Amino acid sequence: MMENKRTKTFFEEMDRISELPEPILNHVLSFLSFKEVVQSSVLSKRWEKVWLTCPVLEFDEKVFNKYLDWYEYRKLNKHVQRRRNALFNCLTGIMRNYRDNVISIKKFTMSLFLSDDRAFTSFVNHCIYYAIGCNVSEIKLLFRFVCGETYKYNLPQIVLFAKSLEVLELQGCNVGLPTSDHLKLSSLRKLCLSNVRVDDRMIENLVGGCPLIEYLNFNLCEGFKCLELFGLTRLYEIKLFKNYEIEWLDIKALNVRSLEITRTNVSHEIDLSFCKNLTRLMLCYAPITDEWLCDLILQLPVLKFLSISCCYKLKTIEISSCCLEELDLCEYIDCNWIELKIDTPNLRSLSYRGTVLVLSLNASALSKINLHFLSRNVETQKYIKFLANFHHFSQVLDLEIVKSENVMVPRELRQTLSSPLSSVKLLNLRFRTRQNCYSIAKIVDGLLWFAPHIKTILIKNGSVNEYSFKFTYKKQPTYEGETASCCKSLPIKCWNHCMEAVNVEFNEVSNIIRYSLSGARIWEKIVALCKVWELINSD
Amino acid sequence: MASSSSSSSTQVKKITLKAADGKHFEVEEPVAMEMETVKSFFVGNEDAMKDMVVPLLNVSSEHMPAILDFYRNHSEFRKRTPPPPAEEVxxxxxxxxxxxSDEQLMEMIMAANFLNTKELLNFLTEAxxxxxxxxxxxxxxxxxxxxxxxxxEEEARIRAENEWAFDGLDED
Structure with missing residues (x-):
C-alpha cells in the first residue's frame, strides 16, 4: 500500500514531456525540420535552450525560404539582401555556439538551390568548418542549380581530412585535389557523389584514403576517366549510375555483395571475376557480350539476384547457375535479343520484359513468373511456344501485354496446338495501357484455352478496373447431364464441360458487382453477364 | 515437433516484473533482458533471478502488454534470416x-526511457x-x-532572436 502511494505521486510529477532528460527531447527534435527545431525555443523556459544541443542540423529550402529566392538576389534587392545577411549571421552564430561549447553534431545537412554567390558560399564554408569542429559524423551537402548553370560548389579541403566523418554525401560539388599531403578519411563508411566533378588523381586519392569504406555510389559524376577499386576489404555495395566519362573500370573488391552499373561508356570488358562474393548484380545499358556474361555467371558462386536490362550487344543469353534465385531480364527497344537459355535449378522468381523470343528453361523451383510483352504484333505460334516453357514450373503467372488480341488464339489453332499453361492455377493479366474496346468474355475465353482448369483469373485494365473470376470444376465432364463426347479423347478435359461454378467480381471506377454463377450453361451466363456489364459502363 | 517446442517453452526462465501500480507480469527471460534496466538489476546477482520481483517504478501496467509485445516482435525480426520485408515491420x-492517444504515447516514451531500451525509445520519439x-x-x-x-515580452524577445523561423507561420 505504502509503495503504491509513493509511485502515484512519482507519476504525477513525471506526467509531462518537459521532465524528460534533454537527450530525449533532442531526439524528438532531430526528426523535425530545422525551422521547427528553432520554433521549439518558445514552447517554455525548459525548452528555450534544449534545441541548442540538437545533434541533427538540417539547413534546407524551408530555412532559407524567401531569403534565397534565386531571381530576387540576382536583382540585388536591398531589402532581401539585408534580411539574408541577418539569416546567415544568425545561423553561423548557432553553429559557432556548438563549436564553442563542444556540443557534438551527429548529422549536418545542407540541401538547397545554390548559385555563384560569394556571400552565400562563404556562409556555407563557415557552417562546414564549424560542423567539422564539432566532430560531425555525417555530412550531406546537396546543391542544386538553376537549369543551365554550370557552376558547382567548391568543397573546402577540410572536409577531406575530417577524421570523425562516417558518411559523406555530395551533390553539385567540385572536389579538388588537396595541396598538402594525401587526404585521410579514416572513419568514412559511406560515400555518395552525385553530379560531382572530380579528376582522375583526386578520385584515386579519395578512394584510396578511405580504408573503411563500405558503400560507394557515384551518380552522374564527371571529370575522371578511370575508376579502380581494389584493396578495399570492407567495400560491400557499389552503385555506378550514368558516369559517362568513365572509360576504364576495374573492380577488384573481394567482399562486394551488391553491384549496380547503369549506362557506362566503358568499351573494354569489365573484369568482375574477382568479386567472388557478389550476391546481387545489376547491369543496365552496359556494352556486355554473350560470352562475357556466360563466363562471369559461372565464376560467381553465390550470386542470388541478377538483373540485365537494355544490354544491346547481347544476342543469345546463356545463364547457368545453381545459386541464382531471382532473375530479371529486360530487353527494351534498342536490343535485338534472339534466344534465352536459362539453366537455374534454384531459380524462384523470373521476370522478363521484351519481345517473344526463343526460350529454353530449366528452373524447377520457379514459383513466381512475370512476363511483359512489349511488342504489339505477336506471332501467335511463337508466343504459345514461349509460354509453354512455364507449364511445368509455376502455378502463378503474371502476364502483361499490350493489347487484348494477344491472348485470343484463333479457333483453328486451338484445335491443333495444346494449351501452354495447363498447370497454372492463378493468372494475373494486365494491360499496359488501358484498353477501351474489348470484350471481357472473349479474353476470359482465350485465357481458359491457355490455362484450362485454372482456379483464378484476375484481369487489370489500366489502374482502376479489375475483373476477377474464381472457378470451381466438376470431376466428371458433363454436358446437359451426358458425358460430353468431345472430352473423351483429350488429355485435358474441356473446361467448358467441367466448370461447376464461378464467382465473379467486377470493379470499375466506382461500380462494384459480385455474382455467383452455377448450374447448366454456365459459360453462356458468364458471357451474358459480361455483356450487361459492358453496356452499363459503355458511356 | 509440437510437443518438443511446448516442453522447451516450459523450460524458459521467467522473470517477474512489477509495474508501478503493483501488477505483476511474468516475462520470458530473453524478453525481459531487452530492457537494460531489468538487465542491470541482475548484474552480479544472477542467482536471485528465480524469486526476485523487479519493480518498474515508472511503467504503468496499462502499457506493459504493448511494450512486451514490441520487444517480442522486434527481437524476432532481428533474429530472422533473411530479414523480414520492410512492409511487415x-x-x-x-x-x-x-x-x-498522444498522452499514452508520452507515457510510453517515459516508460521506454526508464526501461532504457534504445530501439523502443527511437521508435516512439519518431512517432x-x-x-x-x-x-x-x-x-x-x-x-x-x-x-x-x-x-x-520574453516570448516576443525569443521570437525576434530567430525571426526567420517564425516567418509566415500558420497560427492554426
Missing part, C-alpha cells in the same frame, strides 16, 4: 501506434515527432501538455 509498427510535424507552437504545447511560462 512497418505494418507491425503502425498497428502498435494505432489507437494510442511523437511525426505527430507534431508542421504544427504550430500552440498545438505542440497542447500536445505535450507544456505550460507556457514566458511572459509575453
Amino acid at each position: 512497418k505494418a507491425f509498427n503502425e498497428a502498435f501506434l494505432e489507437n494510442k 511523437a515527432a511525426n505527430r507534431i510535424k508542421n504544427k504550430s507552437v500552440e498545438y505542440v504545447r497542447a500536445f505535450f501538455g507544456i505550460e507556457n511560462d514566458f511572459t509575453p
Whole structure:
C-alpha cells in the first residue's frame, strides 16, 4: 500500500514531456525540420535552450525560404539582401555556439538551390568548418542549380581530412585535389557523389584514403576517366549510375555483395571475376557480350539476384547457375535479343520484359513468373511456344501485354496446338495501357484455352478496373447431364464441360458487382453477364 | 515437433516484473533482458533471478502488454534470416501506434526511457515527432501538455532572436 502511494505521486510529477532528460527531447527534435527545431525555443523556459544541443542540423529550402529566392538576389534587392545577411549571421552564430561549447553534431545537412554567390558560399564554408569542429559524423551537402548553370560548389579541403566523418554525401560539388599531403578519411563508411566533378588523381586519392569504406555510389559524376577499386576489404555495395566519362573500370573488391552499373561508356570488358562474393548484380545499358556474361555467371558462386536490362550487344543469353534465385531480364527497344537459355535449378522468381523470343528453361523451383510483352504484333505460334516453357514450373503467372488480341488464339489453332499453361492455377493479366474496346468474355475465353482448369483469373485494365473470376470444376465432364463426347479423347478435359461454378467480381471506377454463377450453361451466363456489364459502363 | 517446442517453452526462465501500480507480469527471460534496466538489476546477482520481483517504478501496467509485445516482435525480426520485408515491420509498427492517444504515447516514451531500451525509445520519439510535424507552437504545447511560462515580452524577445523561423507561420 505504502509503495503504491509513493509511485502515484512519482507519476504525477513525471506526467509531462518537459521532465524528460534533454537527450530525449533532442531526439524528438532531430526528426523535425530545422525551422521547427528553432520554433521549439518558445514552447517554455525548459525548452528555450534544449534545441541548442540538437545533434541533427538540417539547413534546407524551408530555412532559407524567401531569403534565397534565386531571381530576387540576382536583382540585388536591398531589402532581401539585408534580411539574408541577418539569416546567415544568425545561423553561423548557432553553429559557432556548438563549436564553442563542444556540443557534438551527429548529422549536418545542407540541401538547397545554390548559385555563384560569394556571400552565400562563404556562409556555407563557415557552417562546414564549424560542423567539422564539432566532430560531425555525417555530412550531406546537396546543391542544386538553376537549369543551365554550370557552376558547382567548391568543397573546402577540410572536409577531406575530417577524421570523425562516417558518411559523406555530395551533390553539385567540385572536389579538388588537396595541396598538402594525401587526404585521410579514416572513419568514412559511406560515400555518395552525385553530379560531382572530380579528376582522375583526386578520385584515386579519395578512394584510396578511405580504408573503411563500405558503400560507394557515384551518380552522374564527371571529370575522371578511370575508376579502380581494389584493396578495399570492407567495400560491400557499389552503385555506378550514368558516369559517362568513365572509360576504364576495374573492380577488384573481394567482399562486394551488391553491384549496380547503369549506362557506362566503358568499351573494354569489365573484369568482375574477382568479386567472388557478389550476391546481387545489376547491369543496365552496359556494352556486355554473350560470352562475357556466360563466363562471369559461372565464376560467381553465390550470386542470388541478377538483373540485365537494355544490354544491346547481347544476342543469345546463356545463364547457368545453381545459386541464382531471382532473375530479371529486360530487353527494351534498342536490343535485338534472339534466344534465352536459362539453366537455374534454384531459380524462384523470373521476370522478363521484351519481345517473344526463343526460350529454353530449366528452373524447377520457379514459383513466381512475370512476363511483359512489349511488342504489339505477336506471332501467335511463337508466343504459345514461349509460354509453354512455364507449364511445368509455376502455378502463378503474371502476364502483361499490350493489347487484348494477344491472348485470343484463333479457333483453328486451338484445335491443333495444346494449351501452354495447363498447370497454372492463378493468372494475373494486365494491360499496359488501358484498353477501351474489348470484350471481357472473349479474353476470359482465350485465357481458359491457355490455362484450362485454372482456379483464378484476375484481369487489370489500366489502374482502376479489375475483373476477377474464381472457378470451381466438376470431376466428371458433363454436358446437359451426358458425358460430353468431345472430352473423351483429350488429355485435358474441356473446361467448358467441367466448370461447376464461378464467382465473379467486377470493379470499375466506382461500380462494384459480385455474382455467383452455377448450374447448366454456365459459360453462356458468364458471357451474358459480361455483356450487361459492358453496356452499363459503355458511356 | 509440437510437443518438443511446448516442453522447451516450459523450460524458459521467467522473470517477474512489477509495474508501478503493483501488477505483476511474468516475462520470458530473453524478453525481459531487452530492457537494460531489468538487465542491470541482475548484474552480479544472477542467482536471485528465480524469486526476485523487479519493480518498474515508472511503467504503468496499462502499457506493459504493448511494450512486451514490441520487444517480442522486434527481437524476432532481428533474429530472422533473411530479414523480414520492410512492409511487415512497418505494418507491425503502425498497428502498435494505432489507437494510442498522444498522452499514452508520452507515457510510453517515459516508460521506454526508464526501461532504457534504445530501439523502443527511437521508435516512439519518431512517432511523437511525426505527430507534431508542421504544427504550430500552440498545438505542440497542447500536445505535450507544456505550460507556457514566458511572459509575453520574453516570448516576443525569443521570437525576434530567430525571426526567420517564425516567418509566415500558420497560427492554426
